[in-house]
Amino acid sequence: MAREDWQEVGLVDELGARELTQVRVKGTALALSFKGGQYHVISGACNHEGGPLGEGRLDGDYVVCPWHYWKFHHATGAGEPGFEDDRVPSYDTKVEGGRLYVNLVPTTPRHKNPHEPHPLARKVERGEGPVRVAGLSTTVMDVDHPRYSGSDDLLETALRHAEAALGCETELIRLRELSFRHCEGFYSKAARACTWPCSITQMDMGDQLDRVYEAIVHWADVVLVATPIRWGAPSSLYFKMAERMNCVQNQVTTHNRVLLRTKVAGFIIVGGQDNIQAVAGQMLGFFGELGFLFPQFPYVAHSRGWTAEDMERNVAFVKKSRELHEGAEELVTRSVELASRLLAGEGTPEHICRGGRKAHRMAETEA
Secondary structure, eight states, X not given: OOOOOEEEEEEHHHHTTSSEEEEEETTEEEEEEEETTEEEEEESBOTTTXXXXXXXXXXXXXXXXXXXXXXXXXXXXXXXXXXXXXXXXXXXXXXXXXXXXXXXXXXXXXXXOOOOOOGGGSOOOOOSSSOEEEEEEOOOOOTTSOOOOHHHHHHHHHHHHHHHXXXXXXXXXXXXXXXXXXXXXXXXXXXXXXXXXXXXXXXOTTOTTHHHHIIIIIIOSEEEEEEEEBTXXXXXXXXXXXXXXXXXXXXXXXXXXXXXXXXXXXXXXXXXXSOHHHHHHHHHHHHHHHTOBOOSSOEEEEEOOTTOOOHHHHHHHHHHOHHHHHHHHHHHHHHHHHHHHHHTTTTOOSSOOOOGGGGSOOOTTTO
């Protein structure tokens, strides 16, 4: 005879007010649905990352997880068509005396189909070879109608110097040439909903920010980020990328896992107006939170100031300025020298403790 463990959920008059509800009965998270006058219960924990299914929504007969949109049948717990074997437990229900009861002995078991890990999920290990420098251009422009960019020009100068004079391997990534989605706020739902690799990258094979993740986390020893100044701030592409980098930083918060070690960042900032120090401050703060280290004098910058609304002259100045181009070469030299010392183990602790928000473990209520 099948074992039973019937437990009261609540009054049907109250539970029927919503078509989907997350409830907890004797410590078990459940997704309770009310559809067509019938109550059904499946597990409240998604197979993917444990998202609260009952806080999602109903799409026809399927419960959609609020974290990453996996779907499970509201009555059987089976995955959506094509993924039926990826199922969550389902539970019997009954109504007695105006109260809903659930049998906590599941009718069907949980079953997780094996999924190949995303290539980015591999262990972070540096291979043999010279120092590797990745340049990230965040300048926005129409790729079919390119124009001159001062920040790009200085970045390319730095990369040429790194390769020709310093013997480095280099890679230039222009964000404007990549198709990638904006951050969709998984962290705003729950800290653990923001995963590594990024949930968007895992779900969308066409999302090309994987090139940036690959370069920053797995390949590069030095990252040079170049940006124009747009209304006193870095470019919109920079912020679009930065928001998607939360998945790197969040690994420290949720798992005390530092993905970036012995990595160096430097910055190239060029604008038609002032506010260089504020732009540099934002970039230093953000990349510091990711785990990057910085050389002495970690950025080169140029601006003709607020009153110099003459971009033609600004462009001509950057093109012709030997000082700025030498400054870009010196920046990458300082960055490579620091990376070389770090790779040689000079002054690098074996374990980097938490810092800032990450100085504290997540509270039990958060976890």
